[in-house]
Amino acid sequence: MADVAEAERFLKEAFGLDERVRVRESAADTSGFRGFTLSLTVGQPSTVTSLFESAIAAGATVVKPVTKSLWGYGGTLQAPDGTIWKVATSAKKDTGPATRDIDSVVLLLGCEDVAESKKFYVDNGLTVARSFGRKYVEFDGTGPVKLGLYSRKALAKDAGVPADGGGAHRIALTMDAGTHVDPDGFAWEPAA
Secondary structure (H helix, E strand, O other): OOHHHHHHHHHHHHHOOOOOOOOOOOOOOOEOOOOEEEEEOOHHHHHHHHHHHHHHHHHOEEEEEEEOOOOOEEEEEEEOOEEEEEEEOOOOOOOOOOOOOOOOOEEEEEOOOOHHHHHHHHHOOOOOOEOOOOOOEEEEOOOOOEEEEEEEEHHHHHOOOOOOOEEOOOEEEEEOOOOOOOOOOOOOEEEO
């Protein structure tokens, strides 16, 4: 992102994630869908609504409004820096007042071939927690952000954006296994 201070402000005001997600400057060319989304999983619908509203107040634009679905309740936003955020819960009813509690942050990478990308990550030491063939993979993780793989077209559809896009992903990922570039061009750097 061109303005690190602005991106940090957004993360703090929108979601309270200034400690879990770090940002850095990037002016790399990019267009359209960057091939990833960040998802916030929360405990109940009122928390989804609360986080969604604070993100809009912090400058996000609505991509898919918050709504009930077969799977729960959620919506999608685009941050001022272009990052696509989904806020959702599998719960259909509130069990108490809205909170700012986030159960998990999930980075979903859009892959051309989920099986090939899954093999790359397994070969680099990650352990699969759940896998649904060539459609979706979720890895075990102990860090602040979980990692999942989804087909690029399905991820874009879920986010509510066209799958077209090119150039840089504008995201750098860290792992203990050193420097790598995955089959979809996502760059991994050594953990600091």
